[in-house]
Amino acid sequence: MAGRHGRISCQGRKRPRFLAAGQGGGDFTVNRKLSERICVENCAISVLGGIQPDKIKALKLGMSDDGLLQRFTPISIHRSGNGADIAPDLxxxxxxxxxxxxxxxxxxxxxxxxxxxxxxxxxxxxxxxxxxxxxxxxxxxxxxxxxxxxxxxxxxxxxxxxxxxxxxxxxxxxxxxxxxxxxxxxxxxxxxxxxxxxxxxxxxxxxxxxASTMDEHALWVAGFVLARGLAAISSRDVYRVYPALKSPEKRSLIVATMRVLEMHDWVKPAHIDRHGVEDRWTVNPAVHDGRFAEIAATERRRRDGVQESIKQGAAA
Known part of the structure; x- marks a missing residue:
């Protein structure tokens, strides 16, 4: 927490108090030598503010070990368009x-x-x-x-x-x-x-x-979706074309991989198999609206090049 009066630290002996006060930590008393005692009947602290992702990454090691970071409700806001002037709802x-x-x-x-x-x-x-x-x-x-x-x-x-x-x-x-x-x-x-x-x-x-361990897989699948212009994709589609998830023991990671793409609003679950596991997803049409056209073209060239190399190797 920071302001024009300087940074307020929640390290050392103060940290347990902040941990408790984040959920309403009961009463709290401060005895001062030169002033009267301060008694807080219900010591609860609420913090509302903003921070840049790079800053929070630098703090995460010290904030997450004891659950301090998890006491915050994170809201990730990204700018969309140029904004609009909206009259206040008085x-x-x-x-x-x-x-x-x-x-x-x-x-x-x-x-x-x-x-x-x-x-x-x-x-x-x-x-x-x-x-x-x-x-x-x-x-x-x-x-x-x-x-x-x-x-x-x-x-x-x-x-x-x-x-x-x-x-x-x-x-x-x-x-x-x-x-x-x-x-x-x-x-x-x-x-x-x-x-x-x-x-x-x-x-x-x-x-x-x-990044999670699934990000690399998700990036590959995203490239495959772009290169093929897919409107939907299934688990079978993934393990048939992606060697890293082809073996039966690796196929359970496909759902986790697709959850990463779902988190980024690339796909949505469209079907659940008889075991209650997602096995087919629809692709967000916005993925193919041209914003990734250059990446899609690069992916197509790269994948076509790989296939051509395989064919030449087989012919030799």
């Missing part, structure tokens, strides 16, 4: 400000719980976490982030519950939300976490923090 802005103030002023100590149907959403998050942790291309830091997902779901559900209460039209600021969190709220929190936040976490941990 009504929504006012409702947002009212909700934020009401949440900040809400009394502590109230217990909230899920309804039975909402609790099923937690089980869905647990199942999602287990499935994604088992991915062969998941890095250790991504697995650490996934391991915290159920707890994050609980916090997000409560945040959504408060926002929906205080952000509603005609909401009364001095009333608390219902003690029971309904299924609709829990479902929205689950979808936000698993469909939106997780896609950014994939990009952050597998791309911004370093």
């Amino acid at each position: 009504a929504t802005g006012e409702r947002l400000a009212n909700a934020a103030n009401a949440i900040a002023d809400a009394a502590n100590g109230t217990l909230f719980r899920f309804s039975p149907k909402a609790d099923a959403e937690l089980h869905a998050v647990e199942a999602f976490k287990a499935k994604e942790i088992a991915r062969p291309d998941a890095s250790p830091t991504l697995r650490q982030w996934l391991d915290k997902m159920p707890n994050e779901f609980g916090r997000l559900s409560l945040v959504f519950h408060f926002i929906e209460h205080y952000g509603a039209s005609g909401a009364v600021a001095d009333t608390l939300p219902a003690a029971v969190i309904g299924q609709g709220t829990a479902e929205r929190a689950r979808r936000y976490l698993t469909e939106f936040v997780y896609s950014h976490a994939l990009t952050f941990y597998l791309k911004d923090l370093g």
Whole structure:
């Protein structure tokens, strides 16, 4: 954290406090010699900011070992086009400000719980976490982030519950939300976490923090898609033409390879086999809209050259 007052370090003895405060670490007391004691009833720290990928790469070794990095929700933003001037939504802005103030002023100590149907959403998050942790291309830091997902779901559900209460039209600021969190709220929190936040976490941990072991395979498959102008591709297509994944014991890596391309929005799963494994994907039409035309031409020349060399070798 940095500002005009200088960098605030979270190293050494301060680090455990930051780790605890990231999730609401209970009370915290500071005894000072020359001033009165400072008591924080609920020491919770929220950080919102931006950082360049190159900077975070330099910090990752010191931030990921104890889970500090995984306490952040990464959002990867890329510029698209030249932007547009959009008039501010004043009504929504006012409702947002009212909700934020009401949440900040809400009394502590109230217990909230899920309804039975909402609790099923937690089980869905647990199942999602287990499935994604088992991915062969998941890095250790991504697995650490996934391991915290159920707890994050609980916090997000409560945040959504408060926002929906205080952000509603005609909401009364001095009333608390219902003690029971309904299924609709829990479902929205689950979808936000698993469909939106997780896609950014994939990009952050597998791309911004370093390449995964599947990147080389994904790059080859991407070149094959461009060279052939494919609108769809299957596992069979891959292992028939790509020697590195041709052997039966290597074919299980095809799904992980395609997940890398899926992460970059090149493909989407189109079919699941009888074992529940993805085996066919559709290609994003934008891949063939001309933006990669030069790369596609280079790939075609390279692959044609390889085939010609093979033919000449066989003829000799």
